[in-house]
Amino acid sequence: MGLISRAVEYATLVARPAAAVPQSGCRIRQLKDEVRTAYLEELGLAERAALLSWLGFTAAFGAARGVTHSIKDGDGPFRNLSKGGVHLHHYLWGIAMLTGVGGVAVRGEDKWRQHPGVALTYGVGLGLIIDEFALLVDLEDVYWSNKGRLSVEAGVGLIAAGGTVFAALPMLRRLVRNRRGAWRGEPPEPYSQVNAS
Numbered sequence: 001m002g003l004i005s006r007a008v009e010y011a012t013l014v015a016r017p018a019a020a021v022p023q024s025g026c027r028i029r030q031l032k033d034e035v036r037t038a039y040l041e042e043l044g045l046a047e048r049a050a051l052l053s054w055l056g057f058t059a060a061f062g063a064a065r066g067v068t069h070s071i072k073d074g075d076g077p078f079r080n081l082s083k084g085g086v087h088l089h090h091y092l093w094g095i096a097m098l099t100g101v102g103g104v105a106v107r108g109e110d111k112w113r114q115h116p117g118v119a120l121t122y123g124v125g126l127g128l129i130i131d132e133f134a135l136l137v138d139l140e141d142v143y144w145s146n147k148g149r150l151s152v153e154a155g156v157g158l159i160a161a162g163g164t165v166f167a168a169l170p171m172l173r174r175l176v177r178n179r180r181g182a183w184r185g186e187p188p189e190p191y192s193q194v195n196a197s
Contacts (some may be wrong), residue, residue, distance in 0.1 A: 034178060035171075042170040049119035051167040056123025057130075058160040064090055064131040065153070091132040097125030130156050 043051060068090075070076040081088045101122045104112050112118065129136070133156070165172070181187065 034175065038171040038174040042174045045114060047167065047170060048116065049114075051164070051171070052116050052119040053123035053126075054160070054163040054167045056120040057127040058123075058164050060124040060127030061131050061156055061160055064128055089132055089135065091129045091136060094125040094128030097121050097128070101125065127160070
């Protein structure tokens with residue numbers, strides 16, 4: 001839960017109004033401010049939600065793959081989670097997350113439905129479910145077989161990367177324009193105070 005709460009905290013920070021980028025200072029801070037401004041000015045609420053969902057999906061899918069490989073190899077601090085001798089697959093946590101998101105979507109107030117954490121939780125939950133898609137389709141644990149690994153890793157990896165890029169296109173175009181201008185010695189597009197609501 002710590003990873004999810006940190007991601008929600010970061011999403012909330014990104015959604016705050018951006019200040020003008022200082023003329024001097026740390027390049028990383030300037031890039032961070034530039035990304036935040038492009039996020040707020042180039043993406044509407046629906047586009048931000050789509051981007052956060054894709055980022056959550058991609059991060060959860062990648063993390064689930066990494067953790068399960070670590071468990072299989074016996075490396076790192078991770079171990080299988082079981083209750084009463086029954087292995088609890090991570091798609092269960094994804095289903096629980098999507099259930100929560102569904103509850104917010106059906107009965108939640110607008111301020112909660114539009115919160116960045118809802119979009120991020122949706123993406124994370126979906127990533128956890130899709131990572132074990134082969135197990136759900138065959139109703140047997142084929143996660144480590146060629147049948148389970150190849151289809152999921154290739155298909156979902158491409159979908160996750162492609163979806164993230166497409167969701168971020170308006171923001172990425174702005175950043176590319178600013179970088180091209182910087183290489184030519186031109187100032188970046190003017191930054192404005194953006195209302196995050």
